[in-house]
Amino acid sequence: MSRLTAWWRAHARQVAWAVGAIVLASSPWWARAVASRLSYFRLRQVEIVGLRYASPDVVRLRLRPDTTMSVWDDLDEMERRIMGHVQIRDVTVRRRLPSTIVVTVDENEPVALVADSAALRAYDGAGRRLPIDPSVTPVDAPVIWQRDTTLLRLLADLRVRVPRLYARLSDARRLGDGGGERRDELLFHFAGLRVRCMVDVTPERLAEIFPVEADLARRGARAAELDLRFRDQVIARLQ
Numbered sequence: 001m002s003r004l005t006a007w008w009r010a011h012a013r014q015v016a017w018a019v020g021a022i023v024l025a026s027s028p029w030w031a032r033a034v035a036s037r038l039s040y041f042r043l044r045q046v047e048i049v050g051l052r053y054a055s056p057d058v059v060r061l062r063l064r065p066d067t068t069m070s071v072w073d074d075l076d077e078m079e080r081r082i083m084g085h086v087q088i089r090d091v092t093v094r095r096r097l098p099s100t101i102v103v104t105v106d107e108n109e110p111v112a113l114v115a116d117s118a119a120l121r122a123y124d125g126a127g128r129r130l131p132i133d134p135s136v137t138p139v140d141a142p143v144i145w146q147r148d149t150t151l152l153r154l155l156a157d158l159r160v161r162v163p164r165l166y167a168r169l170s171d172a173r174r175l176g177d178g179g180g181e182r183r184d185e186l187l188f189h190f191a192g193l194r195v196r197c198m199v200d201v202t203p204e205r206l207a208e209i210f211p212v213e214a215d216l217a218r219r220g221a222r223a224a225e226l227d228l229r230f231r232d233q234v235i236a237r238l239q
Contacts, residue, residue, distance in 0.1 A: 043069040044099040051105055053122075053132045053139075054087040059103055071095045078103075087130055111155040112144045112172075123147065125156025142169040150199060151186065161203040165190065165210075174199065185229065194225040201228060208234055 046065050048056045062082045075093045082091045082103065090106040110122035110130055122132040122139050127149035132139060144151055151172060159166040168190040176183035188195040188206075195209060209226050212234050216223055227235040 041070045041072055041098055042067060043071055043073075043101060045101070047096075047100060047102045049102065049104045051107065053107055053109070053130070053137055054085070054105075058085055058087065059105065063101075063103070065101075071097065071099060071101060086128060087132075110139050110141050111159055112141050112152055113139060114147050115143055115145050123152055125152055127152050142166075143171040145171075145173045148174055154186075154201070154203075158203045158206065162207045165203070165207055193223060195228060196225065197228040212236060 043065055046060065046063065048059050051059070059082055062085060063078055064081070075095070078093045078101070079091050082088055082105070087107055088105060089108045092104045094102050096102055108124045108128070108130060110132060111125045112123055113120040113134060114123050120134050120143065122130045122134060122141070124130055127147065142155065151174060155166070155172070170189045170191065172186060172188045174183060175185040175187055184199045186197050186199055186201065188197070190209070193209070195206065197206065205228060208228070212226060213223065216236065222239050223236040224239040225237040227237070
C-alpha cells in the first residue's frame, strides 16, 4: 500500500467533512435551510475559547443553546446576542461540523481597580465597571482611588504602549483631593518609585523614567521620586 493510499484511508472522513462544509457554506440559503432541519446537524456542543474573567455561563446564557438549534442557524445572530454583555469586546462564532459551535471571545479587560467604601471594583479603559469580583477572580491591575475616566484612559494606553512600565504600577491618583495640590496633577507609584506628572502626560513621557533610572544606577544612586511636571525635564529626588 502506498503512503498516499494509507493517508487517504486514514483521513478520508475528515476530508469528506471539509468538502461537505465548503459545499454547504457556499450553497444557496435554501440548501443550508434544508440542512438545518436534519437531526445530524443539531447543536450538541458549544466550545468557548478566550475567556479569562467572565464565566462561560455568561456566553451560554446569551447564546441560549437548546436541542432545537442547528449548527446551520444564523451565526451573525448568535454573535449579536453575545456582544450585548459589557464584558465582551468582540466575538466570533464558527461551525465545526457536524454538531459543534466554537465561540471565540475577546474580553474587555480591567485596567484598574477602583476603591470605594465597600470593596475594589474593576474598570476598563472606557470607564465602565466590569462584572468581575476581584475577591474571586484575581485581577493584576493598579488601584486608583476614584473613578476617573481620564486616568483610566491613560492606564489603558500605558498598558498597550509601555507594558513593562504598567506592570510596575501599584497605584495612581489625581492630586488635589484636600491636600492643596492642583487637580491637573497625577501621582503614580511604580514599585517604590513615586512619579509626579501632569494629567495630560503620555505613556512615552512616562517611559522617560527608564533612562533616568539607568543613569542613576550607573552613579550608584536611586531616586525616591521623579518629577515630570516640567516640559523636557525630569527632576530626581534621591533617596
